[in-house]
Amino acid sequence: AQSVTQPDARVTVSEGASLQLRCKYSYSATPYLFWYVQYPRQGLQLLLKYYSGDPVVQGVNSFEAEFSKSNSSFHLQKASVHWSDSAVYFCALSMSNYAQGLTFGLGTRVSVFP
Amino acid sequence: DMKVTQMPRYLIKRMGENVLLECGQDMSHETMYWYRQDPGLGLQLIYISYDVDSNSEGDIPKGYRVSRKKREHFSLILDSAKTNQTSVYFCASSLETNTEVFFGKGTRLTVV
Numbered sequence: 001a002q003s004v005t006q007p008d009a010r011v012t013v014s015e016g017a018s019l020q021l022r023c024k025y026s027y028s029a030t031p032y033l034f035w036y037v038q039y040p041r042q043g044l045q046l047l048l049k050y051y052s053g054d055p056v057v058q059g060v061n062s063f064e065a066e067f068s069k070s071n072s073s074f075h076l077q078k079a080s081v082h083w084s085d086s087a088v089y090f091c092a093l094s095m096s097n098y099a100q101g102l103t104f105g106l107g108t109r110v111s112v113f114p
Numbered sequence: 115d116m117k118v119t120q121m122p123r124y125l126i127k128r129m130g131e132n133v134l135l136e137c138g139q140d141m142s143h144e145t146m147y148w149y150r151q152d153p154g155l156g157l158q159l160i161y162i163s164y165d166v167d168s169n170s171e172g173d174i175p176k177g178y179r180v181s182r183k184k185r186e187h188f189s190l191i192l193d194s195a196k197t198n199q200t201s202v203y204f205c206a207s208s209l210e211t212n213t214e215v216f217f218g219k220g221t222r223l224t225v226v
Contacts, residue, residue: 036217041219041220043218043219044157044206045217046214046215046216049214090156100162100170100172101159101211102157102159103159106154106155106156107156
């Protein structure tokens with residue numbers, strides 16, 4: 001069965017600092033991978049997605065992620081965070097050969113302090 | 115404006131009552147989903163619908179059923195609600211499976 005692991009439940013970072021959120025997946029084939037963000041009392045919004053090709057993908061609000069097949073990872077990064085980036089971030093996987101929705105990690109809560 | 119709309123946003127029900135959660139989307143998406151979100155468990159797929167009257171169980175379908183009679187509407191029904199069904203429920207849709215999924219803002223259901 002497929003799975004997604006986000007090893008950091010909480011991350012605290014200062015405004016203007018860089019941010020990296022880790023995501024590891026388990027799946028026998030190459031998955032489709034996504035990062036979503038959830039603001040308080042809101043639904044999930046897509047930040048970026050990876051289907052194939054260039055392992056570095058750009059997303060909204062200057063986020064980017066890098067896919068690594070050898071490491072089974074899809075880490076999210078941002079060079080300089082703003083207080084408005086405080087939210088919960090979810091990594092998700094979709095099986096490329098079977099249509100059964102998204103499998104989510106448990107999320108990483110990011111707190112940005114001034 | 116592309117969106118998924120969920121009604122109601124907040125709901126309190128007594129144990130044993132029936133619950134209807136409604137979801138609509140204005141993107142003519144084929145695929146729609148119901149997830150629930152619980153602390154420590156993340157988001158779990160309850161049901162997936164591939165089109166009208168074409169529904170499939172997700173990971174945690176027990177205690178739930180769904181109805182999709184029009185492409186733009188997808189309902190989640192709890193017959194005789196239980197306290198362990200207290201959760202935040204998210205409806206979502208995508209053009210096809212494996213493409214970007216759009217989420218509604220969620221319904222916070224409390225069963226007392």
